[in-house]
Every structure is written in C-alpha cells, then in structure tokens.
Amino acid sequence: MFFTYLRRELRRRRKAALVVASGLALGIALVIVVNSVSSGMNRAQDKVLESLYGLGTDMTVTKAAAPPGEGETTRRPRFEFDAQDNDDTAEQARDLVMVQGFETLASSTVAQVGKQDGVGDAVGGLSVRVMKVNGQFRRGEAAPAQPRQGGPGGGTGGGGGGEVQGGGAAFDVDSYTVYGTDVTQQDLGPLTSSKITSGRTFKATEINAKVVVLDSAYAKEKSLGVGKTLTISKTPYQVIGIATADSGDAAANVYLPLTQAQSLAGAKDKVTTVYVQAKDSQQIDAVKQTIQKNISGTTVTTSADLADTVSGSLSTASDLASGVGKWLSILVLVAAFLVAGLLTSSAVSRRVREFGTLKALGWKSGRVTRQVAGEALANGLFGGALGIALGLAGAWLITTFSPTLTAQLGGGGGGAGGGRMFGAAQAGQGGPGATSRALDIALTAPVSLTTIGLAVALAVAGGLVAGGFGGWRASRLRPADALRRVE
Structure with missing residues (x-):
C-alpha cells in the first residue's frame, strides 16, 4: 500500500517532484x-613535488649554504686558458664542475639519518652544475703603415706604425645540471620521477662506472643516444x-x-641532499x-613545506577550489x-483536504508523516542520481579538455636543456644563481x-530534510480540516 500510494503520488505530482529533484x-x-577538481589539484601538486623529490620521498635533508663573511665574496665561475703562441687557431675548451646550491654534507650523514626513529629509508645524492666554455682566440694583424704627405721641402715623409686590426675571441658557453645518484639504492631520489624510455x-655494480643516463629533452637537444x-x-x-620525466x-x-659525480666536483664522500x-x-x-x-x-x-612555495595559476586555482569552491x-x-x-x-499545505480525509478514514499521523517523508526521500534519491550524472559529466569534460595550469617554483637554476636544482632549494633556499621556473x-x-558515496549521502540527507x-507540517493536520474545504 505504501509503495503503491507513493508511486501514484510521485507520478501525479511529477512537475513539483522534478523541481525539488x-x-x-x-x-x-x-x-x-568541486571535490573532483580539488583532487585533481592535489594530484597536480603531487606531480610537481615528485618531479623535485622523486617517487616515495617524504622529505629531504640539506644544509643551507652559509652566507659569505665580512670581506668574503661569493664564489664565481673562473676559467683560465693557456697561451698557445705557436697556433692561434687552436680551440680552447674548459669544463668547470661545481656543487650546486647547498653546503655539502658528509656521506655518513645518510646512515645517521637512516637510524632516526620513524625513518624507513634514506639515500644521498649530489647536485652538480657543469659549465663548459669552448672557442678560440684570433690574433690581430697590424695594418700597413700609411705615408705622410707635405713634409718640409715638399718631400714625402715615412708613415707611422699601422694599427692592429682584427683578432679577438669567440667562445660558446654551455651549462647543464648533473645529479649523482646512489646506484645501489635507486628507489628514492629525483631519478624515480622519470621513466627509462630507451x-x-x-x-647496482656500476658504483664507479663511467656511464650516464640522459634526460630525453637534453639528449634530443645534443643529438645524443644510447651507445654514444x-x-x-x-x-x-x-x-x-634515456629517461623521460613524468612531469x-x-x-x-x-x-x-x-662516486663519479663526487670525483668530478672534487667532493669526495660528500652529498648535497639526503632523500x-x-x-x-x-x-x-x-x-x-x-x-x-x-x-x-x-634543514x-x-x-608540505614545499607545496607552500608553489605559486602561479595552479596555486591560485587550488586556493579557489579549496576555499571559494567548497564554500x-x-x-x-x-x-x-x-x-x-x-x-x-x-505541497503538504495544498494537500490539506487529502491528508485530512486519509486521517478521517483511519490513517494515523505517523503513517501520514512516513508517506510524506517517503515521497521526499524518493525525490532526494532521484535528485542524487541526476546530480551524480551531471557531476560525472562535468568532471569528464574537465579531464577531456585538460586545461593547463602553471606551477611557479622558486629556488632552482635552469641550464641548457631545462636542467633544474632540486631538494630544499626548491623551497626557496636556492644557492647562487637560483631562479624561479614554471612547470605546465x-x-x-x-x-x-x-x-x-558523499553524493549519495547528500541525496538521502536532502530527502530527509x-x-x-513536510512530515512536520502533515503531522499538524486534523481530520476536521478536510471538512472545512469545499470544492
């Protein structure tokens, strides 16, 4: 009887039911x-953080570079070339390899960190920048002397010495980043944010081997491949x-x-970051x-600390989604x-005669209330199903069109091929030459x-509200109210 009456009333009042639903x-x-977009924002921020830390890394341990003391200056790249008098066309080339961004930590710090309570695993890495300068000097040549005209007695005087012309120097500067990774523990660190595509x-045995893995963008720029x-x-x-970054x-x-990175940078048994x-x-x-x-x-x-430093449209959209969107x-x-x-x-007020008549026929107030609540709950469930469909469609449209957001990160240094610093420098503690970068x-x-599940709960809650x-209004009706209504 309950469901029969419920079905009939919903069909009879389908316009009102559709409005409520x-x-x-x-x-x-x-x-x-809003919840889906917020989840997408969190995933996007996780991608940004993983590109800095690598998968599985919860925190990094570094040591910020000490500020220069009084009378000291920040170390700057310095290149020295040998004079080659016998061959002024010889190409000069020098590589300057230097630790990037931080004070170094002793390699023993990795084991010390790994022994702390709550630490599951720890691995060290060394961030290095290589600056390569190559080119050649060109020797200048003296121009022929020019004779002087109109000397005393009308003679022609000897010319002065000619000026040196030509010469100079032409050098190219190439800068790129190098990361020294512990090959015996490759489950942590920035390399885990890239996939080997070639x-x-x-x-694990290549502890001191002269082998490298290149980022795909850098390899393409330099026309390098496996075996070269x-x-x-x-x-x-x-x-x-060849590794391709997920982000x-x-x-x-x-x-x-x-070990090879430490040898190149003159930082034996040193690391810059502990992951x-x-x-x-x-x-x-x-x-x-x-x-x-x-x-x-x-440090x-x-x-979480690093996420606070992310700015740009990703941060703005995330704030809007978590703040304005949720409210x-x-x-x-x-x-x-x-x-x-x-x-x-x-609707209950317009059904006074109906409910009054039902009460006069013997319906209890509780039964009338349950009938009204049942109709409202059915409207809520229908509205919930419709809302889930609309919400899924909206989320699908956002995912399909995938609007691009920019994450601005401070504290890194970009080099040729888009190289970056990572670790604590990404959190605004970058070393010399640190700049901000944008990730799409x-x-x-x-x-x-x-x-x-939340949507279903809200649908039920809406129906119950x-x-x-309606039930409260219906419970206040008396059978006599029906007798006062005359059609």
Whole structure:
C-alpha cells in the first residue's frame, strides 16, 4: 500500500517532484565537480613535488649554504686558458664542475639519518652544475703603415706604425645540471620521477662506472643516444639510457653514479641532499622534528613545506577550489535543502483536504508523516542520481579538455636543456644563481568512490530534510480540516 500510494503520488505530482529533484541535483553535481577538481589539484601538486623529490620521498635533508663573511665574496665561475703562441687557431675548451646550491654534507650523514626513529629509508645524492666554455682566440694583424704627405721641402715623409686590426675571441658557453645518484639504492631520489624510455638504468655494480643516463629533452637537444659518448671535464662517459620525466621537466640533464659525480666536483664522500622516506606517512612531522633535533645544522623540508612555495595559476586555482569552491558548494547545498523542504511543506499545505480525509478514514499521523517523508526521500534519491550524472559529466569534460595550469617554483637554476636544482632549494633556499621556473601541468578531475558515496549521502540527507519539513507540517493536520474545504 505504501509503495503503491507513493508511486501514484510521485507520478501525479511529477512537475513539483522534478523541481525539488533538480535543485538537489545541481547542489550535488557542484559538490562532485568541486571535490573532483580539488583532487585533481592535489594530484597536480603531487606531480610537481615528485618531479623535485622523486617517487616515495617524504622529505629531504640539506644544509643551507652559509652566507659569505665580512670581506668574503661569493664564489664565481673562473676559467683560465693557456697561451698557445705557436697556433692561434687552436680551440680552447674548459669544463668547470661545481656543487650546486647547498653546503655539502658528509656521506655518513645518510646512515645517521637512516637510524632516526620513524625513518624507513634514506639515500644521498649530489647536485652538480657543469659549465663548459669552448672557442678560440684570433690574433690581430697590424695594418700597413700609411705615408705622410707635405713634409718640409715638399718631400714625402715615412708613415707611422699601422694599427692592429682584427683578432679577438669567440667562445660558446654551455651549462647543464648533473645529479649523482646512489646506484645501489635507486628507489628514492629525483631519478624515480622519470621513466627509462630507451636503453637501461644503472646496475647496482656500476658504483664507479663511467656511464650516464640522459634526460630525453637534453639528449634530443645534443643529438645524443644510447651507445654514444658524453665528455665531461675530459672524461668520456657512455650513454646507457634515456629517461623521460613524468612531469615533462626532469630534475637534471645528466645522471651519473654518485662516486663519479663526487670525483668530478672534487667532493669526495660528500652529498648535497639526503632523500628520506618515512615508515608512516602520518608521522612525517614527528620524523622531521626528530632529524632536526638529533642532526644539527641541517634543514629538513617536507613535501608540505614545499607545496607552500608553489605559486602561479595552479596555486591560485587550488586556493579557489579549496576555499571559494567548497564554500560555494556548501551554500548551494544548504539553499537546495531549504528550497526542497519549503516546496515539500508547501505541497503538504495544498494537500490539506487529502491528508485530512486519509486521517478521517483511519490513517494515523505517523503513517501520514512516513508517506510524506517517503515521497521526499524518493525525490532526494532521484535528485542524487541526476546530480551524480551531471557531476560525472562535468568532471569528464574537465579531464577531456585538460586545461593547463602553471606551477611557479622558486629556488632552482635552469641550464641548457631545462636542467633544474632540486631538494630544499626548491623551497626557496636556492644557492647562487637560483631562479624561479614554471612547470605546465594538465588539470584532471578524477572522481573517487568516496565522492560518489558523499553524493549519495547528500541525496538521502536532502530527502530527509525535505521529508522532515513536510512530515512536520502533515503531522499538524486534523481530520476536521478536510471538512472545512469545499470544492
């Protein structure tokens, strides 16, 4: 009887039911879209952070470069060339390899960090910049002497010495970044944010091998491939693999075994960054405090700290989605619930004669209330289904068109091929020459089962709110009210 009456009333009052369901649907659809966009923003920020840290890294340990003391100056690149008098056409070339961005830490710091409570794994890396200058000097030539006219007695005097003409120098400067990776532990660090698309990665036995993995963009720019040779500071390295960054912007142009990078930079047994993975992702702040307390002079930067430094349209859109978007969706939902309740209550008022007659026939107030609440709940479920469909369509459109957002990161230094610094420097602690960079991230709007569950809960809640309004109004009706209505 309950469902028969329910079905008949919904069909008879389908226009009013559609209005109530549509209001709830719009509110629920907005909640789905906002939650999906927020989830997409979080994924986009995770991509940015992974491109700096690599997969699985929860924090980094570094040591900020000490400011120069009184009378000291910041070290600047200095190139010295030998004079070659016998051959002024010989090409001059020099490579300057220097540690980039930070004070170095002793390699023993990696093991010390790994022993701290809550640390699951720790691995060290060395960030290096290579500046290559090559070119040649050209010797100038003296111009022929010009005779002087009109001397005393009308004679022609001897000319003065000719000026030196021509000569000079022409040099090219190439700058790129190198990352020294611990080949025995490749599960942490920036290289994990790239996939090997050609060749192979390092073997655990290649601790001091003269082999390199190149970023795909840098390899394309320099026309290098697997099997070819890259020369760094007169040392030839065989290219064994090409890596493509997941985010489109690699952490470094060149990846070397850590020992080789230390040798090139004159930083034996030194690292610039310790990449840390916590045992429990919920205890990252506690692990950070433990490391800072027990290992003095270090700077611990978590992914949350780094996320605060992301600016640009990604940060702006994320703030809008988490702030304005969520509040807007809440307001729309509240308005939809109120409208649904008021419309249901108004519909009950127009059915005074009907409910009064049912009470006169023996219906209890509770039965009338349940009937009204059932109709409202059915409207809410229909509105929820419609809202889920609209929300999924909106999320699909956003994912399909994938608007591009820009993430502005401070503290890195770009070189040829788009090389970057990483680690704590990305959090605004960059060293000399640090500049900001922009990463382009495609926005998606993934819909999770949790979001769908939230939409269903809101649909039920909306129906119950509307049913509560209508049921309360219906419970106040008396059978005598029906007898006062004359059609």
